Amino acid sequence: MNTYSSKLLENAVDELSRLPGIGRRTALRLALHLLGEETTTVDALANALTTLRNEIKYCRSCHNLSDSEMCDICRDSRRNREIICVVEDIRDVMAIEKTNQYRGLYHVLGGIISPMDGIGPKDLTIDSLLQRVQTGEVKEVIFALAATIEGDTTNYYLYKQIKGFDVKVTTIARGVSVGDELEYADEVTLGRSIITRYLYENAMSR
Amino acid sequence: MNTYSSKLLENAVDELSRLPGIGRRTALRLALHLLGEETTTVDALANALTTLRNEIKYCRSCHNLSDSEMCDICRDSRRNREIICVVEDIRDVMAIEKTNQYRGLYHVLGGIISPMDGIGPKDLTIDSLLQRVQTGEVKEVIFALAATIEGDTTNYYLYKQIKGFDVKVTTIARGVSVGDELEYADEVTLGRSIITRYLYENAMSR
Numbered sequence: 556m557n558t559y560s561s562k563l564l565e566n567a568v569d570e571l572s573r574l575p576g577i578g579r580r581t582a583l584r585l586a587l588h589l590l591g592e593e594t595t596t597v598d599a600l601a602n603a604l605t606t607l608r609n610e611i612k613y614c615r616s617c618h619n620l621s622d623s624e625m626c627d628i629c630r631d632s633r634r635n636r637e638i639i640c641v642v643e644d645i646r647d648v649m650a651i652e653k654t655n656q657y658r659g660l661y662h663v664l665g666g667i668i669s670p671m672d673g674i675g676p677k678d679l680t681i682d683s684l685l686q687r688v689q690t691g692e693v694k695e696v697i698f699a700l701a702a703t704i705e706g707d708t709t710n711y712y713l714y715k716q717i718k719g720f721d722v723k724v725t726t727i728a729r730g731v732s733v734g735d736e737l738e739y740a741d742e743v744t745l746g747r748s749i750i751t752r753y754l755y756e757n758a759m760s761r
Numbered sequence: 762m763n764t765y766s767s768k769l770l771e772n773a774v775d776e777l778s779r780l781p782g783i784g785r786r787t788a789l790r791l792a793l794h795l796l797g798e799e800t801t802t803v804d805a806l807a808n809a810l811t812t813l814r815n816e817i818k819y820c821r822s823c824h825n826l827s828d829s830e831m832c833d834i835c836r837d838s839r840r841n842r843e844i845i846c847v848v849e850d851i852r853d854v855m856a857i858e859k860t861n862q863y864r865g866l867y868h869v870l871g872g873i874i875s876p877m878d879g880i881g882p883k884d885l886t887i888d889s890l891l892q893r894v895q896t897g898e899v900k901e902v903i904f905a906l907a908a909t910i911e912g913d914t915t916n917y918y919l920y921k922q923i924k925g926f927d928v929k930v931t932t933i934a935r936g937v938s939v940g941d942e943l944e945y946a947d948e949v950t951l952g953r954s955i956i957t958r959y960l961y962e963n964a965m966s967r
Contacts, residue, residue, distance in 0.1 A: 558855045560833060561826045563813045570809040573802070575794050581782070587851065588781050589814055590826070596779070597814040601807035603776040607769045608795055608803040620767045620796070627766055645793065649764045 616687070618663040618680045620645050628652075628661060635659045637694040639687060641713065643667050643706075647699060659697075662687065667700060668709040676712060684713070688720050698726040822893070824869040824886045826851050834858075834867060841865045843900040845893060847919065849873050849912075853905060865903075868893065873906060874915040882918060890919070894926050904932040 559565035564586055571582035589597050613619070614626035617639075621627070628634060628648075638659030642648055648661050664679040687693060696717055700706035714724055730748030731740045740748075765771035770792055777788035795803050819825070820832035823845075827833070834840060834854075844865030848854055854867050870885045893899060902923055906912035920930055936954030937946045946954075 558858050560820075560851065560854065561817060561828050563809075563817055563828055564826055567809040567813040570806040573806070574791055576787070576790070583852070583855075584782070585780055586810075586813060589810060590817060592814070594814055597810055600776040600779070601811045603769075603773040604792075604795060604803055605807045607773040607792060608798070608800055611767060611769055611796060614766075620770055622767050622769055645766065646789070648766065649789075652764050 614663075617661045618665060618683065619648055619661060633658070636692055638697065639684070639693055639695070640697040640699050641684065642699050643701065651699065659695075664700075664709070667703075667705045668712055669705045679709075681713065681716065685716055688717055688722055691721075693722055695723040695725060698724070702729055820869075823867045824871060824889065825854055825867055839864070842898055844903065845890070845899055845901070846903040846905050847890065848905050849907065857905065865901075870906075870915070873909075873911045874918055875911045885915075887919065887922065891922055894923055894928055897927075899928055901929040901931060904930070908935055 559568070564583075567586040567589075568579060568582040571577055571585050572579045574582075577585070589600075610622070612621050612623060614621040614629055615624055616629045617626060619626045619628065635658050639662050640651065640657060640659055641662045641664060642651070643664055643666060645663060648663060651657050651661075662680065662684045664681070664684075666674050666679050668674060668676060668679070684696075688696065696713075698710045698713065700709055710726060717724055728748075728751060729744060730751065731737060731745060737745065765774070770789075773792040773795075774785060774788040777783055777791055778785045780788075783791070795806075816828070818827050818829060820827040820835055821830055822835045823832060825832045825834065841864050845868050846857065846863060846865055847868045847870060848857070849870055849872060851869060854869060857863050857867075868886065868890045870887070870890075872880050872885050874880060874882060874885070890902075894902065902919075904916045904919065906915055916932060923930055934954075934957060935950060936957065937943060937951060943951065
């Protein structure tokens with residue numbers, strides 16, 4: 556005898572447990588929760604998911620998720636079009652936007668070069684980035700990739716491709732986190748923060 | 762400026778984060794995961810949830826979740842119709858079914874008496890249970906509720922209602938878990954396991 560008394564319930568649990576990080580126990584809890592909700596609430600959830608999947612677009616300039624051909628950031632005339640910040644995925648765009656410290660454009664690579672995972676330069680939006688750089692409008696490209704071997708590899712690959720153009724290439728600073736005690740910072744980060752030290756008067760003016 | 766570059770994405774995150782135990786960060790991870798899935802996969806998930814909510818029924822005899830008027834357990838002629846096991850919700854039915862040790866019927870209360878949460882006897886399927894007991898077919902009612910104050914209160918309330926009928930009322934054993942060391946069992950459980958001790962020869966025959 557099946558432990559589920561309802562095929563409808565079992566089916567919902569099956570589908571929910573396909574989601575990453577959701578086991579069958581959590582899936583059952585979610586399904587039973589939805590049974591206690593209004594029909595309209597469940598419809599709204601289901602509709603939000605199918606609409607997202609069916610209607611989402613990727614900005615044809617920066618490849619960020621967008622509801623139209625060109626994303627809000629790329630269309631915003633107040634943004635500085637001379638700077639492009641290269642990130643791995645949309646979450647990085649959101650994280651940087653939250654800081655309110657950046658007013659340039661982005662370029663979403665859609666991943667990072669990782670031979671172990673079978674991801675090479677061709678799987679990323681690198682050609683599209685080079686096209687943007689070629690227009691001559693861009694003065695600076697900021698690398699904001701993860702501080703990992705894959706991130707460094709990707710940075711180096713991109714740098715080789717871009718250095719022929721008249722563009723400044725920078726990378727975000729690595730250092731001790733704001734509010735962190737020095738003694739708890741790892742050696743590599745602390746070492747890099749010393750190598751990339753900058754004038755104290757520049758820090759004061761911020 | 763909104764941190765979400767897409768209203769569709771934001772809407773999906775909003776809806777997903779209404780689910781219990783799913784914060785906005787997890788909701789975003791799930792939404793981005795779904796964007797990488799086939800359209801048919803997302804449709805299957807959405808469809809499973811709306812179908813579950815719209816078409817689920819509750820067994821009119823035991824109130825277990827069911828795809829039809831009467832659940833599979835109540836319809837199964839091989840089950841012992843003389844024993845009813847009273848549980849709080851469907852998860853308990855599933856847990857007991859998994860043990861393969863019970864062949865009687867169930868009665869799902871749909872909750873537990875809890876004045877703190879505003880749940881009284883009228884909010885539960887107690888009248889329906891009494892009707893089943895009144896038919897005379899039932900010989901034993903097993904209480905399988907949580908070993909909490911609310912569970913004990915509900916047990917006592919049910920017992921007072923049922924004791925007028927010619928029905929044996931039992932409750933599941935509380936004791937040291939199989940495989941557990943005695944020294945790690947809490948005092949109350951250990952105490953109860955001594956009070957409700959039974960003949961060793963009965964244990965051997967199992």
